[in-house]
Amino acid sequence: MTKESSPPAPPSPKASPVDVEHLAHLYRQMFLIRRVEEESARAYATGKIGGFLHLYIGQEAVGVGAIAALRPDDSVVTTYRDHGIALAKGMSARSLLAELWGKKTGCSQGLGGSMHLFDKEHNMLGGYGIVGGHIPLACGVAFAAKYQGQDRVTLCFFGEGAVSIGGFHEGLSLAALWKLPIVFICENNEYAMGTPLSRTLSVEDVSLKADAYGMARDRFVADDVLEVQARVGAAVERARKEQAPTLVEMRTYRFRGHSMSDPAKYRTQTELDEHKQRDPMTRARERLLTLEYKEGRISALERSVEEEVADAVKFADESPEPDTSVLAPTTYDGAFAY
Amino acid sequence: MSNVRQLRFREALREAMIEEMDRDERVFLLGEEVGHYQGAYKVSEGMLDRFGARRVVDTPIAEGGFAGIGIGAAMMGLRPIIEFMTWNFSAVAFDQILNNASKVRQMSGGQFNCPIVFRGPNGSAKQVGSQHSTSMEHFYATIPGLKVIAPAFPVDAKGLLKAAIRDDNPVILLESETLYSVKGDVPDNLEPIEFGRAQIVRPGSALTIIAYSRMTHVALEAADQLATEGIDVEVIDLRTLRPLDEETIVRSVQKTHRCVVVHEGWSYGGVGAEIADRVQRLAFDWLEAPILRVAQLDVGMPYNATLEQACIPQPGRVCDTVKRLVFRET
Numbered sequence: 001m002t003k004e005s006s007p008p009a010p011p012s013p014k015a016s017p018v019d020v021e022h023l024a025h026l027y028r029q030m031f032l033i034r035r036v037e038e039e040s041a042r043a044y045a046t047g048k049i050g051g052f053l054h055l056y057i058g059q060e061a062v063g064v065g066a067i068a069a070l071r072p073d074d075s076v077v078t079t080y081r082d083h084g085i086a087l088a089k090g091m092s093a094r095s096l097l098a099e100l101w102g103k104k105t106g107c108s109q110g111l112g113g114s115m116h117l118f119d120k121e122h123n124m125l126g127g128y129g130i131v132g133g134h135i136p137l138a139c140g141v142a143f144a145a146k147y148q149g150q151d152r153v154t155l156c157f158f159g160e161g162a163v164s165i166g167g168f169h170e171g172l173s174l175a176a177l178w179k180l181p182i183v184f185i186c187e188n189n190e191y192a193m194g195t196p197l198s199r200t201l202s203v204e205d206v207s208l209k210a211d212a213y214g215m216a217r218d219r220f221v222a223d224d225v226l227e228v229q230a231r232v233g234a235a236v237e238r239a240r241k242e243q244a245p246t247l248v249e250m251r252t253y254r255f256r257g258h259s260m261s262d263p264a265k266y267r268t269q270t271e272l273d274e275h276k277q278r279d280p281m282t283r284a285r286e287r288l289l290t291l292e293y294k295e296g297r298i299s300a301l302e303r304s305v306e307e308e309v310a311d312a313v314k315f316a317d318e319s320p321e322p323d324t325s326v327l328a329p330t331t332y333d334g335a336f337a338y
Numbered sequence: 339m340s341n342v343r344q345l346r347f348r349e350a351l352r353e354a355m356i357e358e359m360d361r362d363e364r365v366f367l368l369g370e371e372v373g374h375y376q377g378a379y380k381v382s383e384g385m386l387d388r389f390g391a392r393r394v395v396d397t398p399i400a401e402g403g404f405a406g407i408g409i410g411a412a413m414m415g416l417r418p419i420i421e422f423m424t425w426n427f428s429a430v431a432f433d434q435i436l437n438n439a440s441k442v443r444q445m446s447g448g449q450f451n452c453p454i455v456f457r458g459p460n461g462s463a464k465q466v467g468s469q470h471s472t473s474m475e476h477f478y479a480t481i482p483g484l485k486v487i488a489p490a491f492p493v494d495a496k497g498l499l500k501a502a503i504r505d506d507n508p509v510i511l512l513e514s515e516t517l518y519s520v521k522g523d524v525p526d527n528l529e530p531i532e533f534g535r536a537q538i539v540r541p542g543s544a545l546t547i548i549a550y551s552r553m554t555h556v557a558l559e560a561a562d563q564l565a566t567e568g569i570d571v572e573v574i575d576l577r578t579l580r581p582l583d584e585e586t587i588v589r590s591v592q593k594t595h596r597c598v599v600v601h602e603g604w605s606y607g608g609v610g611a612e613i614a615d616r617v618q619r620l621a622f623d624w625l626e627a628p629i630l631r632v633a634q635l636d637v638g639m640p641y642n643a644t645l646e647q648a649c650i651p652q653p654g655r656v657c658d659t660v661k662r663l664v665f666r667e668t
Binding site: 075077106107108109110111112116118119120125126128129130133134135136137138139140141142143144145147148166167170171173174177326329330331332333334335336337338 | 366392397398400402403404405406407408409410411412413414415416430433434437438442443444445446447448449450451482483484485505506507533534580581582
């Protein structure tokens, strides 16, 4: 049996006039992520990127909208599908692509790779590769803010695939018990790798898990980047002002497979096409046009993204590889322990 | 001149935590029953009263969850001490320690540190059965990015824990339920003890016994028995397993030409195997006998008291092993 519910909706963002310049800024971020991901896919095909590559294409509104609700000193922790989150949090395209290329100029000196993007300066505390394992860690980041009497908030992203594993439940349980300033964001893209929601969860409404922990919750389709910002913003304020966590479930959709090796044969072309027609990035672009943000300005903005991406690709191509001297000092701070 | 007091092992650990918490606001203790209950083994007795619930934090039974919380807090610059009621329970937090604590500095290219201490009783106690008697150091010592320490005496427990709390890397501190009441001299104003320095706790010439934690006491007892038979062995207490004090080990074996490693837990791929490898590599030309290990028998720990004692290394088994080498016919 599937239980569905709609939690009380927060004040509609449409009630207040839209800040067009802000929307343009968010659109630019989404477009940047899209273009960086497309370049990554190309680079993967030509062997510049190795290992696993999980693209964020289709889900941009989630990361961009949610992070728009943060202050720069707020922290973000996420999964291995972390490129879009890192860019939205402020990592440069150069730093990101150089990391994917495995270069010394990458955010983690080429040691982390696609799944492990860290940027201390921008409070991006990493992408993690073990499903659910980063959720307690994110709670610890929030714990530190509370311990230090600071009003910093932590956002923790994960997919609906993480909802079945212990780390999710232990994290939520402790965050609710200790009233940690954290927002849990479930990016429900309907597939845990190749397995649809209906075959992984007995209750498809992920947000209901919050009820069991006495935690606030929200649930909506992440079609509109401004709505994402507003609704995550409400949860961020709850964390900042009331030291109370929230579980926010957003329905979203990835347009590519789970990773580059996944042809996504478990879903139909019709299903994919339907979702592509609701592409949140395209919707944001259309919205800008209806708000009299002229095509010429949008094109200029897109050209600036193309230049930024081309520059980042060139930078990554031309950057040096790390040598073995980087290995020991990044394993231990201080003398190596052997 | 500083005074010397007799402290129990648990009191030495407690003093280390209290002194470091007094010294550094970023240090806090978190674990099951560490506060109101005063510690499952009374290591943290009185600490809740002294520091309050902000810094002595009782947790629900969720090792993976609270280990992860400690790691995230450490990445933000705090210095958590995470108590496992026993290291056996760390198995459900193994992912946190292996994949997050030990790797976050490396994965972030050196941007984030994880200055955290995980501590608690390890190995066997007395008839606590199969699932509460595992020696976990063999799993942890293999992981680069971690430091692993296993003191045998109160003074080392205090000095090494102080150093662990000040270390900028994740540290695994293995205690033993059977050692908590053991007393020993601890000087006042003890400074942190540097990792990677083994101690010769009994000098001798016939053979080198290498041990740590509870097994150091077993090795010393064996050495006493052997002395009555005219066999004069040297006993090294490793104190820290990672880093490992190769120099002290090698120098001793160069002197005695024979070596036995005694540890709890299974021998396959364990700390003893690592030491045997290093000794044969670094002191091959000095060896006059194979290196032998005295470890837990290669089975799960039985509940039955007699069988349990048969599984855990005893002084008798150590003596027999030593004699096989000393009286070895070539």
